[in-house]
Amino acid sequence: MGFQNEKEYLVYKQSVSDFLWKEVDPLVPQMEETNHIPKDVLFPKFREKGLFGLIIPEEYGGMGLNTVQYLPILAELSKVSGAIRALIHVHLTSARAIVVFGREEQKKELLPKIATGELSVAFAITEANSGTGLDCKTTAVRKGDDFILNGEKHLITNADFTKLFMVACYTGPRDLGRKAMSAILVDLDTPGFTNDPMPHIMGCKGLGHGILIFKDCVVPAMNIVGEEGQGLEVFLGELEASRVFVAASSLGTAERALELSLDYAKKRVTFGKPIASRESIRSLLADMAMDIYGLKLMLEDVARKIDEGKPCPLEASIAKTHGLEMVCRVTDKAMLVHGGRSYLQSWPIERLFREARLNVLEEGTPSIQRMVTARALLSGQLPWALPW
Template sequence: MSKLSKSELEAYLLKIRDLAQGPFDEMQREIEVTNVFPDEFYKLSAENDLYRCCLPSEYGGWDLSETEIMRIQEEFSRGPGGMRMHLHHAMDLNWRVLYDYGSEELKKEIMPKFHDKSVYINWAITEQKGGTGADLQSTAVKDGDDYIINGEKFLISHTDCCDYTYITCVTDPNAPKDKRLSTFLLPQGTEGFETIPMPHMMGCRGAGHAGLKFTNVRLPKKYLLGEEGQGLEISIHSLSVSRAHIACSNLGMVQRMLEMTIKRAKDRVTFGKPIADRQAIKVKIADMATYVHALRTMVYEFAKSYDTDPNGPFIEEKAAMCKLFSIWATKAVSDEMLEIFGGIGYFEEDCTIDYGPVERMYRDCRAMWLEEGTPTVQRITIARNVSRHGGMTEYSFD
């Protein structure tokens, strides 16, 4: 498909919004209990090009800009949090890590299969003891033309629907911290690769979280991504962009929360007039709208910077700033939403059916505190990079 015209993009965005707030919302009722996406979710996502649209044209995609990708993400993020998590990954890390760091052999074999979810790849970095950084403890030891992988991963998403796993391990424990790690592409079903189920999460149900265990897993060298010792660089580069996508997901959620809250405030009458006319509620709605607008400005300024130069100055810290501010915004907006809805907002969806899934969205959005780095991690990233540059002196809105 050729690049979308402006009118085609606008029509597509409305289509995705209707999908997220219609069929996806409806099927989430069952997912809240089963914690498993039905086949219909994957089918609808593929039929509506949500796996295809973000890919480069050489692999069947639409050659979308970062701004266009984020606009699509904002729309599907208005729907259930677990589906948002799956589709956010599909539009970014799922294919981008292989595209940026895979060999030509691997890309030729796998990249064309992303467009309809014939291939889906999750990413296993986090460990229960080693966190997500240079202190990881899983190992990949060279053995001839293979690597032998041992260790465990924790809190890994999409384990129930993937065909490969990106896994980051220690390949040289004696190297400097920024050279200790390497990243591999591990096929599902490889001998010694075990998935360990985890309990249901508070929100974002259906996203397939589990632990992973590797016992003498033998992996051919062709599955090494980039070069040995490049694992930390791959993680930092890839997560930088993805953190901005998390912020965009928050934007989609808080925009819908604001709309739901305004409708509720207009409908709820106390002492003869809608609470939307009361000064205290106006203040709350004004604050919510300001957070939403500020977050939208940050997200799309980042997208514009990335479209101009994906390797330009301040990309990493801008992405972390977007993620950090999006947490503040989402906390403030979701808290005000729940307070304005009152008691019915604390009950499951049937009580707020005329407005939207208040209780579910309140739970779903809490995952954003943790995805791809807590607020503390974002602050460390921002401070490290801003200090290195001596401040954001080259920053420009031009």
């Protein structure tokens, strides 16, 4: 399915928003309490709405949204439930790596199933005993038409239901650095592959994480995504867009926190006046709006650049860092506006505060983002935005 024009897209966007508020929002308290996403209830509806295939091209059965169209839907998901947002985000970010780097036969085989949610792919980069990227300890040694995979990954989102994992590993000598790293798809049923659940997380309740262990797993060489030795490119390319997707999630959470704060400030009366009439509260609200507006403009710029095929790692890192820091500031301020009630689990601000903190850790900490930003600046790049 695709959209003939902007109006059709807007109708679709509204229908997704209506669906999220009518059918997902009422389930959020139950998800918070039970640490469980009712997938049997929700997945058929996500499929019907096209959520599993939002950014998968139409020719492979997806909705074919571009980045400019996808970000507002991601932000809306974030407003309703951080857990559902993260579930869809990981599913689609991994799918996007196959769209961009996969071989044609891989795309034809996998993407139509991913677009309906019949199959999900998770990405597995992080390791408990090494740093992210070139410090990776997982190895895959070539043996005929196969690779023999050994290593461990942890904190892997969606591991509770995913069947296919895109694993970062060395397929060549470590001293070759990035040229020796590959991304390989590993099926859960592969002998020697174990997937153990991890403890519940602070926010985004119901989202599942796994520890993956590979012991002499025989993986067909044709499961490499893109080319052998292209792994870092696959993951960095995936992460560049993904950082923008995480920033859009920060935007949604922050916008919801502001909406709730505006509403509360008008209703809460102390000493005979709504707190919205107090300078201190007005100042908090104004600060929140300034922060949100800044991110929204950054996202408009970087989304357009991605859709135009312009490399923008600098802008993506800046948007991600600004997003994660601003959503923490905004949810802090929303708590101040709400006073003591914000600390009660029955109030959505408490949940948004916890959900916002995931954005800080997802796909590169603020220090790593600043490192990427400074490296690009010192090599002569500047984040010039919309033409002046």
